[in-house]
Amino acid sequence: MNNFEFYNPTRIVFGEGKIVELNRLIPKEAKVLILFGGESARKTGTLDEVEKALGHRQIGLFGGIEANPRYETLIKAVEQIKQEGYDYLLAVGGGSVIDGTKFVAAAVNFEGDSWDILTSGGAKVTSALPFGTVLTLPATGSEMNKGSVITRESTQSKRAFMHDSVYPQFSILDPVKTFTLPPRQISNGVVDAFVHVMEQYLTYPANAPVQDVFAEGLLKTLIDIGPKALATPHDYDIRASLMWTATLALNGLIGVGVPQDWSTHMLGHELTALYGLDHAQTLAIVLPSMLIEKLPQKQAKLAQYAEQVWGVHDGSDKQKALQAIELTREFFERMQVKTRLSDYNLGQDVIEPLIESLTKNGMTALGEHHDITPEISRRVYVASL
Structure with a gap:
């Protein structure tokens, strides 16, 4: 730690x-x-x-x-x-x-x-x-x-x-x-909170079991209550759990003493600034592609995530990691948040403007290792089409 x-x-x-x-x-x-x-x-x-x-x-x-x-x-x-x-x-x-x-x-x-x-x-x-x-x-x-x-x-x-x-x-x-919120805002809120936890948790092992268990508990809670929050909008206990989980996801506690990523957020911010997508929509688009791109560096933590959050125990670490990424994408889709640029009528022509904007804003060395260059960001955007 x-x-x-x-x-x-x-x-x-x-x-x-x-x-x-x-x-x-x-x-x-x-x-x-x-x-x-x-x-x-x-x-x-x-x-x-x-x-x-x-x-x-x-x-x-x-x-x-x-x-x-x-x-x-x-x-x-x-x-x-x-x-x-x-x-x-x-x-x-x-x-x-x-x-x-x-x-x-x-x-x-x-x-x-x-x-x-x-x-x-x-x-x-x-x-x-x-x-x-x-x-x-x-x-x-x-x-x-x-x-x-x-x-x-x-x-x-x-x-x-x-x-x-x-x-x-x-x-x-x-x-x-929260009872009167439209479903879209609840869906976005669940995805937003989920990715907040992921940006602090899914990096590389740092011998911080307390932070890991806290983060895994928040992720499992969101997976459990997210669909219920959509299905039963007036369930006080579900909405109370969602409200408190979203607060705990980014009040600083789970991020102390561990490396943090935030590259998904930085790439997502450009999608919002240039093309007006909801913040959570951009996170759902970028995160799966980013995890696949950085699989060699994140494999150990992804395998842990697969086991502790999704209950995936069979296969090699790489196989478990890839399955966890797919389960994450499926969860976002189940929360009614689409995960591809094409779902928002965005195609290949948006890639270069996004890279130019990232570079202009100084986002040229992202991630927990500060090694996500504009070229790597380009690959992530392309993989998100």
């Missing part, structure tokens, strides 16, 4: 009806800007519930944060905060709204060009406004981590940043808020 430092200050308030706790969690004197996505937050009553829980505090609203939050939209929220004097932010929504809120929180007092927050990966951030979240869509784990991914539409760039100052102070997780 590698040396590590683990820090996570986010308070989780979990369960039905917990939005009322906002009155306890946010300072009484705070002037709060509520950030959200589309009108579903209002239509489902969540926004009204939030406003009621905030009591007599001064509040403002900023809506319209996209599924892939855009820099151009978020800058408008920064301007509103500066003009109206908010000192506390509250994200109401899924990972995109929370990611956007993290960027806004860091950008308000940032000196210089706020895009530098992203080009530096967060290294230039020094402080951020305090904020909390009310999670309505389990998927990204953003409600309990310090990471954010933002798209700049004008340059078709999708960039990430991390900083300790953008951990949410608290996150309210009420599984009932």
Whole structure:
């Protein structure tokens, strides 16, 4: 196991009806800007519930944060905060709204060009406004981590940043808020959480049995409850398990002391930035091809994954690894997320623009060994057709 430092200050308030706790969690004197996505937050009553829980505090609203939050939209929220004097932010929504809120929180007092927050990966951030979240869509784990991914539409760039100052102070997780989500968002959420675990787990053995068992348990849980979450949308226990699993998938715990990959995410980000695919769709497309491409380096861990997660015990390590990759693809398809570029009407002509964008954004040495070059990325995209 590698040396590590683990820090996570986010308070989780979990369960039905917990939005009322906002009155306890946010300072009484705070002037709060509520950030959200589309009108579903209002239509489902969540926004009204939030406003009621905030009591007599001064509040403002900023809506319209996209599924892939855009820099151009978020800058408008920064301007509103500066003009109206908010000192506390509250994200109401899924990972995109929370990611956007993290960027806004860091950008308000940032000196210089706020895009530098992203080009530096967060290294230039020094402080951020305090904020909390009310999670309505389990998927990204953003409600309990310090990471954010933002798209700049004008340059078709999708960039990430991390900083300790953008951990949410608290996150309210009420599984009932997921009951009205469309099936597509549940499917995407399961796939997103699954690949988050895979990026931290499926590298090479690092003598970290605790992290491995945690990761394998999360993967098996998603395989079990994913289809059930689609079939029984009002099953509280299933939705509660999904919500907590998605949070644990990327709150930092399973990634400490072990190598991490994240190449599937980087290749997927380019598909979203250039062609507008859902984040989870891009992960389902790229991951199987990436695992096959890197089979020689990942074979030992893939064989472990086959045995511990899928119960595959027959054959050589290579045979078990290949079977596990196919079972992973079948699981994504069972979750109604297609796994080929052609399923989204994308063909050979998209490959070179994707490689050019990867190179432009500096994604030229990816993976746990930093050896995934643009040429290897090209092979992965081609294999994903």
